[in-house]
Each structure stands twice: as C-alpha cells, then as structure tokens.
Amino acid sequence: MDAPGEAHFLLQGDRLSRDFVSVGVEDTVAQALEKMRAAPGSNEIFYCYACDPQGRLVGVVPIRKLIRAAPDEHIASLMFTRVVKLPVDAPDSLVEDFFVTYRFLAFPVVDAEGRIVGVVEVGNFVDAFSDTLFDEVEGRVRDEVFRFVGLPENEMKQTRPVRMALRRFPWLLVNIGGGFLAATVTRLFEQTVERLVVVAAFIPMVLVLSESLGVQTTAVSAAMIANQKVDAHQVRREVLGTSLAGMMAAGVVALLGSIYSPHLAFPFVLFIAITLSTSLAAGLGALLPFAFQRFRVDPHLASAPLVLAISDNITLLTYFTLVTRLLG
Structure with missing residues (x-):
C-alpha cells in the first residue's frame, strides 16, 4: 500500500512526460510524420497516439508501422483501437503492474474525459522503481514456484528440519498409498x-x-x-x-x-x-x-x-x- 502523499508520485511528478505525438484519426501518414518531426523530444517517441475530433484518445500506432505505411494512408486504417492506457490518478502500484504485465515501452495517461495528458515511459519507470520492482517480482516468482511444488511460502525461513519434514510427510504418504x-x-x-x-x-x-x-x-x-x-x-x-x-x-x-x-x-x-x-x-x-x-x-x-x-x-x-x- 502506498504511503499518504506518495501514491501518485510517478504520474503527478516530473516523470510524467509531455513529449508525445497525437494526431487526428483522419490524418494521413505524411501528416503524422510531419507532426512527429516537429514534436519536441522526437528522438524518444515510441508510439503515435490517435485522437478523435473531441481530443479523446481512440487509437495508437507503433512508430515502426507508421514509417512502413504509404504516405497517403490514413491513421484510422493503421491504428490499434484497443489502447492500454493509465488514468491520471493511477497509483504507483498500478503503473508497476502495467509495465510488468504488458511490457510496453510507454503508456498514455488520460484524464477523466479520455483526453491524453502525457505518457509514462519505460526509462522513467525503471528509474523510479529499479530497487523495489525487482525485489517484488523476485518475491512473486519465488512464492509461485514454492506454492506450485507444494511448499509453504516461508519455507526458506524455517530452520528446523523436523518441522519441514512433518509438514511434507503426510502428503508423501498419499503418494505412497497411490503407488x-x-x-x-x-x-x-x-x-x-x-x-x-x-x-x-x-x-x-x-x-x-x-x-x-x-x-x-x-x-x-x-x-x-x-x-x-x-x-x-x-x-x-x-x-x-x-x-x-x-x-x-x-x-x-x-x-x-x-x-x-x-x-x-x-x-x-x-x-x-x-x-x-x-x-x-x-x-x-x-x-x-x-x-x-x-x-x-x-x-x-x-x-x-x-x-x-x-x-x-x-x-x-x-x-x-x-x-x-x-x-x-
């Protein structure tokens, strides 16, 4: 659980990047590329975000796909409409889960009306959570492995062999009986x-x-x-x-x-x-x-x-x- 005042640190602090490109769904590839060239920090842009006339985020186009498309092709025909996005009030734990689960390079952040207000990039994420993330992931993996093979999560912390043996022996009897x-x-x-x-x-x-x-x-x-x-x-x-x-x-x-x-x-x-x-x-x-x-x-x-x-x-x-x- 995030401590008071820290829950929204990543999105409300300076780690929420404003360097992103948003284009209209009816824009052509040539127009979108021109907007990308004019955008600040264009060397670090991973995705092109498509918005409807009201400014709401409705799609995303990977830069690689955009570059390979024909100049006169419209964004609407290239974009993925199932956009994975973060709400502007997302807690740090949700941001962590998104990067670990989806493995994207960046996520758009939207306000209550669905308008894009910024992006969270993988570089900023790693900087913010490099110490805690890997400890947490390692712990999850370790616990899942222990549970899968039928051991309690705190097995490594138990130092008395007799207790470990007594806990495992009844289920060995099941194996013996089945055999x-x-x-x-x-x-x-x-x-x-x-x-x-x-x-x-x-x-x-x-x-x-x-x-x-x-x-x-x-x-x-x-x-x-x-x-x-x-x-x-x-x-x-x-x-x-x-x-x-x-x-x-x-x-x-x-x-x-x-x-x-x-x-x-x-x-x-x-x-x-x-x-x-x-x-x-x-x-x-x-x-x-x-x-x-x-x-x-x-x-x-x-x-x-x-x-x-x-x-x-x-x-x-x-x-x-x-x-x-x-x-x-």
Whole structure:
C-alpha cells in the first residue's frame, strides 16, 4: 500500500512526460510524420497516439508501422483501437503492474474525459522503481514456484528440519498409498501383462500424459485461489482445452502403438484409455484445489498428490480393463 502523499508520485511528478505525438484519426501518414518531426523530444517517441475530433484518445500506432505505411494512408486504417492506457490518478502500484504485465515501452495517461495528458515511459519507470520492482517480482516468482511444488511460502525461513519434514510427510504418504494401489491394480491384471508384453511397454507413456495434464490444470486453479480471482469460465475453458490436448496426444500414442502390435484393437485401446484418463485428470486438477479450499486444507499442498494418485489408478484400471476385454 502506498504511503499518504506518495501514491501518485510517478504520474503527478516530473516523470510524467509531455513529449508525445497525437494526431487526428483522419490524418494521413505524411501528416503524422510531419507532426512527429516537429514534436519536441522526437528522438524518444515510441508510439503515435490517435485522437478523435473531441481530443479523446481512440487509437495508437507503433512508430515502426507508421514509417512502413504509404504516405497517403490514413491513421484510422493503421491504428490499434484497443489502447492500454493509465488514468491520471493511477497509483504507483498500478503503473508497476502495467509495465510488468504488458511490457510496453510507454503508456498514455488520460484524464477523466479520455483526453491524453502525457505518457509514462519505460526509462522513467525503471528509474523510479529499479530497487523495489525487482525485489517484488523476485518475491512473486519465488512464492509461485514454492506454492506450485507444494511448499509453504516461508519455507526458506524455517530452520528446523523436523518441522519441514512433518509438514511434507503426510502428503508423501498419499503418494505412497497411490503407488501401492497402482501396484495392486497392475497385479490384478498380471496375466494380461504376461500374455501381451506390449501392454507393459506403454504403461509409462499412458501414465505420464494424465499426470502432466492433471498437474497443469491444478496449477491454474491453485493460482486463481492464490490471487483470489476465481473465474468459472476460465476453469471450464482450461479443462476443455486440456482434454482436447489429451485427445490429440492419445492419437499420436495410438499411431505408435500400431507399430508395435499386430492387433488393430490395441491402438484403439490406447486412444480410449488416454483420452478418458487425461480428461479425468484435467477435471480433477481443476476442481480439487477449490474443494480443498472449501474444507480449509491448503490446496497447494494437497491437490497435486491426490490428483496424481487418483489419475494414476483410474488410468491403469481403464487401460487394463480395455486391454483385457478387447485383446484377451
């Protein structure tokens, strides 16, 4: 949180540059370039801003695109209408987020009526925040990495190995239990594996696909919880996209399976098993973090082990059942 009197330092101080070029939407490229040449500080202008007759900012044209266009072409046909802009009363934290998120060289600053009043350039931004920005970004990245692998954010600060071990051990038991159950499922289909050696050869490939896609959706849902920005539409889209990716991977594995097995049914088994298991893993990965949050269990610690354990066993059960029924 910005301290009183400091929240608008970047925009209200001398770091808000007035060296920018604004042109009319009906201006030609030749007219726009002429305005650029006449503008003060033209050597440091990154974008050309287009305004309507009322002076409101309605578009932006990168300088490179402007130079390459025909002289008689109008700005309206070149400009991008989705302009990322800052309000004149934007706090420093918002300015930081804009530069980190969008990676533009400059942002226009507009007043309440949408008229451009200045620009914030990347050079001024780095000067203002070079010390605090990198510490903050480094902290965000570190915390995200720790959360993704199932560790608490303050793990590096804990010096007692016993406490760290006790915190991690329960979820290792989940992995052990899932692995033992998977071994039991495999043992139940021992005769199938012995009769069809190629079935065993594809087990690692079948498992790794469901595990990989399940962890990906888990990471997306866990990030939403961490950022407190839950979007149900994005969750559904993530599950659908991940499931389609699993189906495409299933097709590739099925083609590989046809090389090693004379049975036409075996590639079909691979395709169905991988498609079902990856879709299930995607759904579990997306929903389990929210379920754990509801029951006040840390979703970052609990979700990944359970997603892996459940998806592995469902994958093996589906795979072996289909192989036994169709090839047995």
